[in-house]
Every structure is written in structure tokens, then in C-alpha cells.
Amino acid sequence: MEEQKNNPFEELERSVHEVPPNMKSKVMSDIANAKLVMDMAALYTCNIKSAINDSVKPNK
Template sequence: MADQTDNPFKQLNRNLREVPPEMRKKVMNDIAIAKLILDMAVLVSSNYASVISGMIRTNKRK
């Protein structure tokens, strides 16, 4: 019963434990890969709107 009355937000003020270097390296590598994939997706898909509008737009000839 005593565990239920403890405030879980008080645990946020505790000092955090240091992460092992190999785990930190793996997590940072995974984040870098995810960022690379996101950047590649933006690079590939960002020009679709301009390409479609360029195809639809007609040039007025003089």
C-alpha cells in the first residue's frame, strides 16, 4: 500500500545512470540511420508537386 502513495514524479529528480558506451554508440548509430532515411525520403519526394504543376501548366506561345 505504501508504494501506491509514493509520488512517481519525485523519481524524475533522481540522478540518471550512465549508459554503457557500446549501447550509446548503437543508439546514436540507429538515430543517424533513421535521419538519413528521412532525409533521403524528403529528397526524393519534395519535387513531385513542382513536377506535376510543370506538366499541367501550359506555355502560351506567341
């Protein structure tokens, strides 16, 4: 007798459904906003770090 193996990935694929368009656009918009905030925060913190380093560096 051959033992039947359950593939969990096949079960996941069967359970995937299409998302409603309005929900998909809301999620994509939220992701874009979060990415914008993260990019701005990274830019701000990088500039602050260099400004502090430049201001405390002794002049030669």
C-alpha cells in the first residue's frame, strides 16, 4: 500500500482567494504611506548624524 502524503503547499494554494479591489487598493496605499514614512525617517536620521558629526569635529 502506498501511503498518501499531504503537501501543505497544495493546501495553501487551494485556500487562496482573490481580494476585493477596494481592499487591495487600500492595503497598497497603506504600504506606500508606510514606505514613505520609513524613507523620510531614514533620510532625516542620516542627515542628523552627519550634521552632529560635522558640528563636533574639531577644525584643523
